[in-house]
Amino acid sequence: MNVRRARVLVVWLGCIAVAVIVVVRAHYSTDLSAFLPAHPTPTQQLLVDQLRDGPASRLILIAIEQGDAASRARVSSSIVERLRKDPEFASVNNGEAVVGQTDREFLFQHRYLLSESVNAQRFTAAGLGTAIRETIDNLASPAGLLFKSLLPRDPTGELLNIIDQLGRSPAPESHDGVWISGDGTRALAVAATQASGSDSDAQSRAIDAIRAAFATAAAESPQSGSKNVQLRLSGPGVFAVAARAKIERAAVRLSIASSILVVTLLLLVYRSLPALGLGLLPVATGALVGIGAVALGFGTVHGITLGFGITLIGESVDYSIYFFVQSRQTQGAADSWQRLWWPTIRLGMLTSVCGFASLLPSGFPGLKQLGLYSISGLIAAALVTRYVLPALLPAGFTIRDVKPLGLRVGGLLRGAQTLSGGAILLCGAVLMTLAAGVLYHDRASLWNRELSALSPISTEEQNYDAKLRADLGAADVRDLVIISGPDVESILRGAEHAARALQPLVDEKVIGGFENPAAYLPSMATQESRRSSLPSAAELRANLSQAVAGLPLRADRLQPFLEDVEATRHAALVTPRDLAGTSLNAGFDALVLHQKDQWNALLPLRSAAVGGEIDFARVVAALERSHVDDARVLDLKRESDALYDNYLAEAIHFSLAGFLALTVLLLIALRSPLRVARVLAPLVLAVLTVAAGLAIAGVHLSILHLVGMLLIVAVGSNYALFFDRQANSEEAADSALTFAALVIANASTVIAFGLLSFSQVPVLVALGTTVAPGTFLALLFAAIGASAVRSVHA
Amino acid sequence: MQRIQAFIVLCICCAVGGTPALAAPTDLHDLDQVMGMLAMRQHGRVEFIEQQFLSVLSRPIESSGELRYDAPDRLEKRTLKPHAETLVLTGEVLTVERAGRRRVMDLHAYPQVLPFVESIRATLAGDRKALERLFRLDFAGSVSRWTLTLVPLESKVKQSVSQVRIEGAQDQLLRVEIRQPDGDRSLMTLRPSSLP
Numbered sequence: 001m002n003v004r005r006a007r008v009l010v011v012w013l014g015c016i017a018v019a020v021i022v023v024v025r026a027h028y029s030t031d032l033s034a035f036l037p038a039h040p041t042p043t044q045q046l047l048v049d050q051l052r053d054g055p056a057s058r059l060i061l062i063a064i065e066q067g068d069a070a071s072r073a074r075v076s077s078s079i080v081e082r083l084r085k086d087p088e089f090a091s092v093n094n095g096e097a098v099v100g101q102t103d104r105e106f107l108f109q110h111r112y113l114l115s116e117s118v119n120a121q122r123f124t125a126a127g128l129g130t131a132i133r134e135t136i137d138n139l140a141s142p143a144g145l146l147f148k149s150l151l152p153r154d155p156t157g158e159l160l161n162i163i164d165q166l167g168r169s170p171a172p173e174s175h176d177g178v179w180i181s182g183d184g185t186r187a188l189a190v191a192a193t194q195a196s197g198s199d200s201d202a203q204s205r206a207i208d209a210i211r212a213a214f215a216t217a218a219a220e221s222p223q224s225g226s227k228n229v230q231l232r233l234s235g236p237g238v239f240a241v242a243a244r245a246k247i248e249r250a251a252v253r254l255s256i257a258s259s260i261l262v263v264t265l266l267l268l269v270y271r272s273l274p275a276l277g278l279g280l281l282p283v284a285t286g287a288l289v290g291i292g293a294v295a296l297g298f299g300t301v302h303g304i305t306l307g308f309g310i311t312l313i314g315e316s317v318d319y320s321i322y323f324f325v326q327s328r329q330t331q332g333a334a335d336s337w338q339r340l341w342w343p344t345i346r347l348g349m350l351t352s353v354c355g356f357a358s359l360l361p362s363g364f365p366g367l368k369q370l371g372l373y374s375i376s377g378l379i380a381a382a383l384v385t386r387y388v389l390p391a392l393l394p395a396g397f398t399i400r401d402v403k404p405l406g407l408r409v410g411g412l413l414r415g416a417q418t419l420s421g422g423a424i425l426l427c428g429a430v431l432m433t434l435a436a437g438v439l440y441h442d443r444a445s446l447w448n449r450e451l452s453a454l455s456p457i458s459t460e461e462q463n464y465d466a467k468l469r470a471d472l473g474a475a476d477v478r479d480l481v482i483i484s485g486p487d488v489e490s491i492l493r494g495a496e497h498a499a500r501a502l503q504p505l506v507d508e509k510v511i512g513g514f515e516n517p518a519a520y521l522p523s524m525a526t527q528e529s530r531r532s533s534l535p536s537a538a539e540l541r542a543n544l545s546q547a548v549a550g551l552p553l554r555a556d557r558l559q560p561f562l563e564d565v566e567a568t569r570h571a572a573l574v575t576p577r578d579l580a581g582t583s584l585n586a587g588f589d590a591l592v593l594h595q596k597d598q599w600n601a602l603l604p605l606r607s608a609a610v611g612g613e614i615d616f617a618r619v620v621a622a623l624e625r626s627h628v629d630d631a632r633v634l635d636l637k638r639e640s641d642a643l644y645d646n647y648l649a650e651a652i653h654f655s656l657a658g659f660l661a662l663t664v665l666l667l668i669a670l671r672s673p674l675r676v677a678r679v680l681a682p683l684v685l686a687v688l689t690v691a692a693g694l695a696i697a698g699v700h701l702s703i704l705h706l707v708g709m710l711l712i713v714a715v716g717s718n719y720a721l722f723f724d725r726q727a728n729s730e731e732a733a734d735s736a737l738t739f740a741a742l743v744i745a746n747a748s749t750v751i752a753f754g755l756l757s758f759s760q761v762p763v764l765v766a767l768g769t770t771v772a773p774g775t776f777l778a779l780l781f782a783a784i785g786a787s788a789v790r791s792v793h794a
Numbered sequence: 795m796q797r798i799q800a801f802i803v804l805c806i807c808c809a810v811g812g813t814p815a816l817a818a819p820t821d822l823h824d825l826d827q828v829m830g831m832l833a834m835r836q837h838g839r840v841e842f843i844e845q846q847f848l849s850v851l852s853r854p855i856e857s858s859g860e861l862r863y864d865a866p867d868r869l870e871k872r873t874l875k876p877h878a879e880t881l882v883l884t885g886e887v888l889t890v891e892r893a894g895r896r897r898v899m900d901l902h903a904y905p906q907v908l909p910f911v912e913s914i915r916a917t918l919a920g921d922r923k924a925l926e927r928l929f930r931l932d933f934a935g936s937v938s939r940w941t942l943t944l945v946p947l948e949s950k951v952k953q954s955v956s957q958v959r960i961e962g963a964q965d966q967l968l969r970v971e972i973r974q975p976d977g978d979r980s981l982m983t984l985r986p987s988s989l990p
Contacts, residue, residue: 176902177902552851553852
């Protein structure tokens with residue numbers, strides 16, 4: 001016996017050591033990828049990249065509220081001025097002019113390569129005449145007067161053309177020189193971070209920088225109107241950082257709180273510290289093995305797996321409870337427990353494994369990992385309970401007698417025994433019909449098919465974000481045309497091609513407009529054709545003197561123009577590198593993505609009306625008509641919702657398959673369809689009742705509710721199997737002790753999951769509100785059903 | 795991206811220093827009387843002919859159209875010849891529409907443009923306070939025939955306008971002359987509208 005005991009302990013410690021090494025060396029990730037497909041289609045890959053690194057992911061929306069309008073404007077200016085010097089930000093804008101000497105010089109220097117108006121016709125006598133006449137007309141207007149001093153060098157007004165070309169997006173409303181919301185109650189600004197949105201640490205730094213700039217700005221303005229000025233931030237990065245903090249906080253707080261409660265409960269029951277310590281061993285081993293298995297199986301462990309895994313194998317605390325309580329009876333009880341109860345626990349564990357196995361084939365890496373974690377964790381915990389706990393049990397070990405508790409619970413259930421088995425069956429059938437009826441009635445809205453169902457961001461925050469985006473106009477990058485190619489030149493050509501196809505849609509108001517990286521930097525081909533369209537000095541001089549005949553402008557005043565054109569003819573073309581140092585660079589970079597050996601140009605589309613939908617079919621048709629072959633059209637929200645919907649449908653199917661598998665398992669183990677039906681009926685009834693209850697409460701079920709239902713079946717199957725064992729065992733097992741063990745186990749589960757319901761994080765709430773009532777109902781239904789069976793037997 | 799909007803700023807390319815203006819005694823009583831009469835009017839509609847004398851051009855350019863004013867702060871300048879252009883100033887926002895293109899400028903960002911439009915609007919509104927925020931005022935003549943000279947106070951404004959001279963009779967504006975620091979000037983002659 002002692003040799004065997006030592007062998008067991010050595011094997012166990014060895015496993016723990018290996019698991020610790022694996023866990024310590026594992027790679028952990030907290031980014032979005034747990035929610036994204038493991039083997040994406042090309043479109044999904046684009047979606048993933050967009051969500052992770054796209055221009056939308058980098059935006060931080062800044063709102064300044066309260067105080068008076070002038071103070072808000074002052075604070076806005078001060079923040080923006082400060083942040084523009086911060087290298088964390090690619091750009092910061094609140095509508096205020098960036099008087100960038102560099103930008104001005106850059107655009108002016110390259111105007112004949114950058115302006116869309118430049119072509120051979122432009123420099124003929126007729127073309128020049130038209131262009132110069134227009135410039136002169138412009139001078140008559142106060143706005144055009146600003147260009148007066150440029151006339152001798154730029155008589156065709158190319159600088160104004162470039163500015164128009166770049167400024168096609170509609171600007172938000174502004175007041176006191178800074179952007180404001182439509183209702184005028186807040187000053188607005190947009191910051192784009194240098195780092196991608198999925199880099200939570202960088203996002204967190206950027207957010208801190210904005211808060212610091214605001215604090216300084218607010219402290220600097222002594223006016224009373226700025227006393228209570230408030231800062232509010234929104235955007236994907238802000239949400240990601242807030243969500244991370246929120247989940248971390250919730251996970252830490254809740255696990256501490258539930259540990260304290262469960263430990264207190266167990267102490268009250270056991271009245272023995274060694275028992276408590278031993279009782280936690282299966283859970284601890286299970287968690288360690290679970291993480292280790294995930295690390296070995298997937299390479300990377302997601303934060304979500306760590307967060308939820310431990311709650312999923314909470315069932316394993318029950319194992320030790322059953323062991324201690326039920327083996328209490330006699331000396332050498334461990335042996336009789338193994339004979340009497342281990343097969344039941346083993347079967348319960350295997351049914352749980354069947355349930356969780358349904359998560360394994362999911363396309364959702366987060367669910368896959370949770371599946372593997374639960375399966376390996378539960379098996380490890382069960383094995384520890386079976387082999388390690390008896391080996392560690394000190395001689396003369398005993399816990400408090402919990403028989404009175406079991407007797408009291410048995411007394412409570414006696415009421416049910418007075419009912420006839422038929423009546424109970426009828427009640428169950430009625431309840432099941434009612435629940436199924438509710439679910440059938442709500443079937444259309446039963447499931448939440450949007451990815452936001454998993455978002456830890458409150459609806460209020462999401463609405464606020466939408467409001468800011470509407471006020472800021474173009475900032476919502478939801479619909480994109482994506483051009484892919486092997487190099488920058490090819491995608492810029494593609495973008496120019498696509499832009500030509502999309503422009504008619506803008507004119508017809510099918511779309512409000514679009515952005516285009518080629519507006520910042522035309523392709524080499526386009527630049528080359530513009531450069532070669534510039535005439536020689538002699539020819540241009542001749543054309544010019546002909547063009548200005550009849551115009552109030554003498555050709556000799558335009559000598560600088562001749563010189564600039566001639567200089568451009570011999571100048572190099574503009575490359576992406578030349579953009580460095582100008583604010584065009586940020587705009588260009590945001591719309592050009594480089595991945596491995598592929599380049600993507602993004603052309604975000606704007607809807608014609610604020611918050612309006614884009615007619616995708618027409619966009620696709622326009623691109624096809626113009627044979628823009630390498631273009632794809634992507635609606636980020638639709639794609640991500642479709643992706644989630646897909647997961648959900650898949651998870652529902654796999655769960656049903658899992659349920660089928662555990663039915664087969666039970667049929668094999670119990671060898672009686674009637675017994676299987678008695679085991680499964682309370683579980684199905686509990687799941688249906690909880691789902692119906694949630695539906696009545698107006699909750700739309702998400703994928704986490706589904707996981708919760710799996711847990712009800714996993715935990716509840718143990719309860720049902722105990723009652724089944726009790727009813728079908730020839731040996732006189734002590735029913736009071738079994739009652740006590742089940743009640744204690746269920747109390748610890750209800751406490752742990754009940755606490756989750758009070759969290760601010762929707763996914764945790766979903767799990768808590770499903771599992772806490774579900775496991776309780778499973779126990780109740782199983783107990784009532786068992787007493788009905790007994791009363792029939794009696 | 796809105797960032798691009800910032801490039802409009804490149805418009806601000808003419809930067810030449812302003813000229814100091816001379817102080818002169820003002821007949822405050824008559825000024826107030828004229829302002830009072832102007833302030834009484836809620837709407838105004840006049841035809842204009844504007845001549846721009848620009849050194850870069852060899853002869854003046856001429857345009858004509860209609861000027862409309864609605865109290866308290868809307869000024870519309872509709873040029874009909876030689877090319878249609880509509881310029882609307884509401885509050886601090888100037889909207890310029892021509893050849894199907896629309897540009898919106900927040901005048902806070904373009905102080906250089908402000909005196910061209912605010913001088914006329916504030917005078918039509920009889921809003922002496924608004925004028926005094928931007929200009930030093932000099933009133934000469936009598937209510938029946940007066941000249942109001944406006945000299946910008948701020949250096950940024952002085953970069954584009956050195957002086958605005960408005961001539962009028964009673965509550966009618968007759969001529970508006972805007973002088974720029976580089977010697978260029980514009981002259982707008984107004985008369986009651988005969989347009990439909």
